[in-house]
Amino acid sequence: xxxxxxxxxxxxxxxxxxxxxxxxxxxxxxxxxxxxxxxxxxxxxxxxxxxxxxxxxxxxxxxxxxxxxxxxxxxxxxxxxxxxxxxxxxxxxxxxxxxxxxxxxxxxxxxx
Amino acid sequence: xxxxxxxxxxxxxxxxxxxxxxxxxxxxxxxxxxxxxxxxxxxxxxxxxxxxxxxxxxxxxxxxxxxxxxxxxxxxxxxxxxxxxxxxxxxxxxxxxxxxxxxxxxxxxxxxxxxxxxxxxxxx
Numbered sequence: 001x002x003x004x005x006x007x008x009x010x011x012x013x014x015x016x017x018x019x020x021x022x023x024x025x026x027x028x029x030x031x032x033x034x035x036x037x038x039x040x041x042x043x044x045x046x047x048x049x050x051x052x053x054x055x056x057x058x059x060x061x062x063x064x065x066x067x068x069x070x071x072x073x074x075x076x077x078x079x080x081x082x083x084x085x086x087x088x089x090x091x092x093x094x095x096x097x098x099x100x101x102x103x104x105x106x107x108x109x110x111x112x
Numbered sequence: 113x114x115x116x117x118x119x120x121x122x123x124x125x126x127x128x129x130x131x132x133x134x135x136x137x138x139x140x141x142x143x144x145x146x147x148x149x150x151x152x153x154x155x156x157x158x159x160x161x162x163x164x165x166x167x168x169x170x171x172x173x174x175x176x177x178x179x180x181x182x183x184x185x186x187x188x189x190x191x192x193x194x195x196x197x198x199x200x201x202x203x204x205x206x207x208x209x210x211x212x213x214x215x216x217x218x219x220x221x222x223x224x225x226x227x228x229x230x231x232x233x234x235x236x
Contacts, residue, residue: 001133006126013125014118017180021117021171042188049189058129061185067125071182072153073175075213076161079221087210094188095195095206102192 005055009063016067024073031077034070035090041069042094046101051110113171120176128181140198142205143190146183151212153182158220 023033048061078086128149135145157178164170187209194202 001129006129009129010122010126013180014122016125017117017121017176018114020121020179021114021175024175038184038188041185045185045189046192049193062129062132063125065185066128066183067121067180069184070179071150071184071187071209071213072157072178073182074184075154075217076157079158079217083214087214091188091191091206091210094184095191098185098188098192099195 001058005058008055008059012059012063013067016064016069019068020070020073031074031081031086034074034077035093038069038074038090039093039097041065043097043101046098046103047105048101049098050102050105113167116168116172117176120172120178121180124177124180124182128183137190140194140201142201143186143194146186146190147205147209147212150182150187150209151216153178154213155216155220157182158217159224162221162224162226 020037023037024030027033045061045065048057052060131149132145137143157174160174191202191206194205
């Protein structure tokens with residue numbers, strides 16, 4: 001990994017965190033906003049994981065989508081919520097969304 | 113506030129990518145790096161929200177740094193990949209992530225007793 005890679009990841013991570021901050025503070029109730037961003041990020045990383053590689057995957061996947069999605073806020077907000085709806089269902093949706101993203105890209109004619 | 117979120121997000125994402133590079137996961141392998149960042153991040157955030165109500169600290173360290181240090185997108189893609197290539201590893205990984213995350217947050221909650229300044233759940 002080069003210095004340029006890390007610099008680009010930092011910029012993308014900043015953008016991802018800002019998107020998350022705005023979504024959590026201005027749109028839906030915080031935990032619901034986190035679920036939406038997480039599942040959306042999983043779908044997009046599913047696409048990116050087959051559509052991109054190298055620096056593009058590192059920056060957009062690791063930086064932007066990694067910064068936009070979160071595990072820490074999810075688990076802290078879910079602490080006093082029913083585990084089935086607050087933890088297990090979102091995890092299942094995320095795993096399915098990642099698989100769907102990959103499938104969509106491949107069936108759309110993209111190269112796996 | 114946005115500048116602090118951006119700065120924290122830049123640092124958190126860069127540190128996570130560096131950990132990923134230091135602990136690479138082979139095909140069908142257990143994603144140690146992602147599990148490590150997610151559990152430590154959940155633990156640290158749970159400590160933070162019970163320790164301070166300062167909006168700047170919560171934005172910069174909580175939403176920015178710890179939010180970007182941890183990730184859901186990688187967790188979901190790894191889980192999806194492993195379910196087809198190595199289902200036992202997938203199951204172990206997902207169970208370790210969920211149980212570890214719950215335990216990490218509970219442990220942090222016990223370490224920092226509820227105080228007058230804490231509003232559990234308010235992380236943004």
